[in-house]
Amino acid sequence: MIEAVKSRLIDQLDKIVGSQFVSTNPADLYIYSYDLTFAESHSPDIVVLPQSVEEVQAILKLANQEKIPVIPYIAGGNVGGLTIPLNGGISLDLKRMNNIIEVSEADMYALVEPGVTFGQMKAFLNKNHPTLKYTYAFSPPSTGVIANAIVQGLDNLSFRYGAASHWVTGLEVALATGELVRIGSCAASKTWQAIAPFPELDGLFLGWQGATGVITKMAVSLWPNPPYNTALTYMPMDLEGANEILQSIIRTRIPDDLIGTSFTLNKAGVAAYEHRKMDLYPAVKREGEEPEFVITAELTGNNEKELNAKAEAIGEAVDAKCQSYKFTGPETMPSTTAAFPMQALGVLSSGGGLMWVGTYGPMSRWLETVKKGCELQDKYDITRTCYTRIMNEGHFVGLRWMLPYDKGDPALVERIKDLCAEQLELVLETGYIPYKTPVWAVRKLEEKVSPDWLKLHRRIKAALDPNNIMNPGRWGMPRE
């Protein structure tokens, strides 16, 4: 950025948010320039922390006038390099906008600002509305509720309700021009209960990674918090068995959450929870009679009777369908609902790096994709770390291979990059679409889609963001 423009901008930004919330300090620029992934770092020119909707609008107006990129940021924990300012500009850190504005007990939604974190939401509901709950990602508690919906997250009620963007019931968005719009019932009334029956304009902002506007308020569904819960686990000896167990549980429609992990990842997670260090390098292999996979179904009930009946029904369904497979289970475990990965983080990321090819795809091709993805991990001598979550009662599925790595080990970084490149080819082949799509995967996807898809995307982006200032270089517009 030209120095004269920059100093003019800084003057104006100081006036908007106060100078203590505007930084061009090299340490700040460095920190906002990369994330846990191996995505190439790019420095912002300025970091700004607004506290109000009016301040966000004023910043956008100014940036639009000066044609300066704006990259919304909450915790930068998306594991896709999505907050890295590809073209420099303003990192718009929204963590100071952290009010839980309203919780409607009757309509069961929470209206929140972008800085509200999963941890904050959980603590707030526990304290003030214990009969209601939100759904939690496996991401750290400091990550954003709104950001998670924007990136269409997979959370612990996703088996019932799908991706996080599906339970958004209202939006307020500051457009690139600084205009402010409300979407859903809130556009015409005081309540934020649903997007329907309006045209579903939320799709102009959800899944766009901040490339079409800054969401300044969002209403999200809350759900009753049944007092009884438990987890059932099954451990199949092979992936064929895992597939069959998952399919049979899906058809019961019973769980709140249905996930599966490679046994080796699960073992490392357990070690971390017990404060033991377990190194994933060199690759940890299955030993002796250890299973291949661990499947967990989270169940809730209004009373013990209901909970037991649910567990029994799942047991019967699996027994009926999976007789020809070798597995152990069901074992009953305490529910881990809303346990953030804090203590497992040692294993997930003790070298500062975490990467994955994370995808959504069809259950019909799950087995084939998981198998090949795990074999690719074997090829690179990397521990099998598949993590899968069944979405929307089995209508689609989340699938990723979690790759914690040491950022200080350049050879390992290269190995991880090569593995990810091959896994990306694989998933695109089997119909799995990368989520929280890193820019390198966006460009790959763009090679696959029709020219008219591209045109439509670019038209939408240009209509909403004529000067291409919103998180540029990602969806809708390649980097110049």
Next chain:
Amino acid sequence: MALKDLQEWLYGCTHCGTCKDVLNIFSPACPAGEKYQLESYFPSGKMLIARGVANGVLNLDDDDTRERIYACTGCLSCEQQCGVYHHQHIFETVQALRSEAVTQGNLNPAYMVMVESLKKDDNVFGKAKAERGDWAKDLKIKDAAKEKTDVVYHAGCMLSFDPELWEIPRSAIKLLEAAGIDAGIMGAEESCCGGRAYEIGYDGEFTKYAEHFIETFNSLGAGKVITSCSDGYSTFKKLYPKMNIEMKFDTLHTAEYLDVLIKDKKLKFTKKVPLKVTYHDPCHLGRHLGESGIYDSPRNVLKSIPGIELVEMERNRENAWCCGAGAGVSQANPDFALWTANERLKEAQSTGATALVTSCPWCVRNFRDAVKKYGENIEIYDIAEIACKAL
């Protein structure tokens, strides 16, 4: 510790932000991050700055970068919350950055005054060494420098030179007397423990003080050193053993010793003190001591005082929010120190307590200053002051 010795940990932090909040409560944990909000002020930011400095991407000659390193109260809350293997090395990394800055000659003016005063007068407040024992001038107490006593009471810099806090050491002495303990003080011969010098990156000064202190106390032949200063206490307990010099004396914090004296029935409280109080755990008496953190003793003392009702704040014991004074912050950045203290006072008030009791003069000073600045309606006491009321 130099930055190069911490290489193993520099890539540990994932910037996951878990340390921003207290585990499972999700209330803020890091005063610096909470006050300034920019990522660079949070613990992860500091770890990333260290990585940047080690890799030559960032320089410590930038005043604003150094300011971020010094905006840290050394409260160790981050180390408590972080689940990744480097977690016990976060503040060590901050200190390594500070000493790197000092080594490079990038000095912070506020600390230069402090270090000059240490060199000249053995204290961090720029006061004359001769005034060190003034707090006890009119007390009949033995001079431990001249005669052997079972116990030496170490007041420390803050309690020696701040007349508004003199009631604390004086109360401690009264309590020791009431329990029939043979105690003395070093008066003007007492010197700084060196803890502050260490925290702000002056490793050489610290070593000098530690050696002097251990040798002096070894030569006195007293079995016990009692101190009301949590900062000093953790310096004796945690830092001195790293000097590899035999320590022929045991150190106890006043709160710990009072608890022992009460249990041994040497100390009895007879007067009622009708107060609803909450207890603030000083970082240096808690997290800084790891598994040996002293959380129960002060609470036991409070519970043994007739009339006292003790209520807990949400963030207590190893999850306590810092008072804001630590690691040189109260000297170099009073704004930040007082803001942090006031956050704690608001939490204390929300319990319905009318008084906050703690066990560290740095906390007491900072809380009282915050009351003056922000006007929260709460009284601040040291544990010895409150206990003395019950004699």
